[in-house]
Amino acid sequence: MATGAALQVNNMNVSYGESRVLFDASLTFPASAVSVIVGRNGAGKTTLLKAIAGFLKPGSGSVVLGGDEITGLRPYQVVRKGLKYIPQDKEVFSDLTVRENLELASYAMKDHDWSKVLRYFPKLQQLMHRKGAYLSGGERQMLMMGRAILGKTHVLLVDEPTEGLAPSIVQDLVAAFKQLASHCTLVLVEQNLAVARELADQLYLMKEGKVVAHLADRAGIESLAFEKDL
């Protein structure tokens, strides 16, 4: 087992009923690095993140977080260990303000550090009194990330953070991820290959429920140039 791995997934198999969608997935996520998972729609990326975060029970395999086995723990137990998961749908409480959305998370987390959130996402300061319903996609993504890092966060899993966002907002998020990487271990599912290449310290490629490539150096990551390579 590699030392310095913040998170490790070993031989994970996941099925929905009779239908098996993850096959012996093994991935290692080093501490304080940005790992990016790419692959076409239906490759199993979301299923992998949900299983790591405790929302799906793997049929077999294990998840090890900082040396602690967390396989089979419930999502709230996983969160308490400092692993946060931001799902693909970018849902915030639409009837609550940004501040209230954050406060809700802070009650759940007990330990919270507002200054950290505003350091990484200064734009949230001006939005504190705006209701979730009136936020743009990029602002919702920032709120979700702010909520996730309010308490202690060792590992942050983010599913398709830039999906459907305007290019200027994508650049803001890329900058935020780069800063966050010095603070925690990032695992991103990212369909935008330019973003994936810019951020990745290592990159996993998934296809039909399997990990089919692991690119751990710049040359390898740069070589993944086109959607058709996926």
Ligand SMILES: Nc1ncnc2c1ncn2[C@@H]1O[C@H](COP(=O)(O)OP(=O)(O)O)[C@@H](O)[C@H]1O
């Ligand atoms: N709740 C579910 N029930 C049954 N099959 C599902 C469910 N969610 C996803 N799948 C199937 O599992 C496969 C992987 O899906 P998913 O993990 O969402 O892929 P990705 O995130 O890479 O697009 C797909 O074939 C998808 O249709």
Ligand SMILES: [Mg+2]
């Ligand atoms: Mg998905």
